[in-house]
């Protein structure tokens with residue numbers, strides 16, 4: 055295990071800036087997640103750290119050592135790609151043993167090798183497949199074997215590129231928990247890349263959000279969830295996506311969708327008379343008669359669509375001509391056509407700067423401070 059320091063990393067492919075000046079550091083034993091959409095530059099960043107692409111600018115330090123000019127093999131990192139690299143003629147057990155037999159890891163005795171393989175294959179749920187050949191495995195099993203090949207090998211840093219992407223939702227959730235415990239057990243430094251926000255929130259000690267080759271925000275899962283730096287980060291976290299609505303400011307009050315409220319004193323609204331509000335679908339409460347505590351943005355609308363999603367229901371509610379997506383408990387299901395009252399506690403109303411269509415804008419704050427009991 056080791057620390058990792060990335061400074062000013064840049065990589066262009068022709069005119070495309072795949073990585074455009076990225077800086078971050080990962081602590082010893084930390085599980086650090088890079089979250090970003092397709093094409094954001096996640097894989098290129100990992101490859102730059104591993105030494106698999108030649109970067110244009112920037113430095114990578116592992117355990118305090120500058121890696122410039124050092125071959126991938128000598129960086130002592132282990133990288134797992136989304137596509138699985140397995141020896142087709144070797145069994146799962148042989149595939150897993152081979153990284154432990156290479157010269158660099160020769161210090162492991164046969165019994166230590168067996169123990170490592172047993173621990174990793176149990177964690178990944180492939181211990182019953184040891185005698186199979188790769189062609190006799192499902193895609194998900196092959197992906198877990200490829201991940202196993204990376205995890206059995208002792209390395210300073212594990213670089214994992216969407217290693218769970220071929221698994222079904224249930225298995226992904228189970229593997230997330232297992233991976234987290236494996237990381238904690240072996241205290242390894244891990245850099246994990248994903249486009250799945252749930253994976254990022256579940257696994258990351260910290261999350262870095264990447265957009266078009268640049269880091270937009272780095273923080274703990276709670277920080278990026280509660281105080282997203284801008285509308286891009288707010289949208290990247292949460293499914294269904296956060297609702298972003300336009301609002302007007304006048305005489306210290308914010309008006310939107312036929313309603314208005316007075317925001318908390320520490321919100322700086324000196325920037326103009328328009329803002330955007332971010333309302334997370336899971337934080338909009340459907341008023342079923344009970345009155346929640348504290349001040350809230352209160353809205354009235356009509357349910358246009360009600361779609362059941364397991365234990366929850368996703369509602370599309372027309373509020374003053376704007377569709378809001380709301381997630382509610384399914385047993386309280388309002389019907390399509392029903393008039394509903396909606397309530398968002400002010401500390402959960404995110405206020406962003408105004409902007410044009412498709413423009414991402416910075417967060418100015420919450421409409422009220424978080425209640426002391428919820429603040430961490």
Ligand SMILES: Nc1ncnc2c1ncn2[C@@H]1O[C@H](COP(=O)(O)OP(=O)(O)OP(=O)(O)O)[C@@H](O)[C@H]1O
Pocket residue numbers: 067070071072073090091092093094095096097098099249
């Ligand atoms: N070898 C290459 N040649 C040319 N362009 C490339 C190459 N590799 C990546 N790119 C471009 O660089 C950008 C970043 O790609 P990268 O693979 O790092 O993104 P990513 O975030 O990992 O995406 P995904 O989630 O789809 O894997 C993209 O616009 C991509 O098309």
